[in-house]
Amino acid sequence: MDFIYKKKKHLLLSMVIFFMTINYPALAVESIDAHKKVISPVEYFWIGGQARFSARIDSGAKSTSIHAADIKVKDAAQSMEDDVGKEVSFILINEEGEQWPMTRRISSVSKIRNSQGVELRYNIPLRIGWNGINKTVDVNLRDRSKMKYKLLVGRDWMKKEVVIDLEQ
Numbered sequence: 001m002d003f004i005y006k007k008k009k010h011l012l013l014s015m016v017i018f019f020m021t022i023n024y025p026a027l028a029v030e031s032i033d034a035h036k037k038v039i040s041p042v043e044y045f046w047i048g049g050q051a052r053f054s055a056r057i058d059s060g061a062k063s064t065s066i067h068a069a070d071i072k073v074k075d076a077a078q079s080m081e082d083d084v085g086k087e088v089s090f091i092l093i094n095e096e097g098e099q100w101p102m103t104r105r106i107s108s109v110s111k112i113r114n115s116q117g118v119e120l121r122y123n124i125p126l127r128i129g130w131n132g133i134n135k136t137v138d139v140n141l142r143d144r145s146k147m148k149y150k151l152l153v154g155r156d157w158m159k160k161e162v163v164i165d166l167e168q
Helices: 002-023 025-032
Strands: 037-039 042-047 051-057 064-073 087-093 099-105 108-114 117-130 133-142 151-153 162-164
Touching: 042 151, 064 117, 099 117, 108 133
Parallel strands: 037 162, 051 151, 064 133
Antiparallel strands: 042 051, 042 117, 064 087, 064 151, 087 099, 108 117, 117 133
């Protein structure tokens, strides 16, 4: 009988905690993620310490994507996958039209699924900074000229460092 009482007590306590985290999510976040910095859905980021971009924070995106124009691979192969390890030159362009020519080595090729379908993109390592957090992550190069935000920050940059505050 004592065993059944303890199970009911444990179940009741679990339900109270569960409903508190649903009705008061800030309580759950503060207790679990107190060491993380709070980030809003749109922030300014620095690329390589020189280029400033207004970025959209997207927890649904696995990887980070940046607007790049004039993408040229040195000694390009027939297949994008065969270009891994080769140099790629490109121009980063932010929302204000400022431009930064760059050259990097292609670290990988990603297959990205989006509303337009599936496309292959080159990934290159870039140092991305915000509010004292500076990380080098593989960023995919894409023509984002028709998009409002020229930098989309994905989970690869955010992991273990930030929590998104949608109310900001």
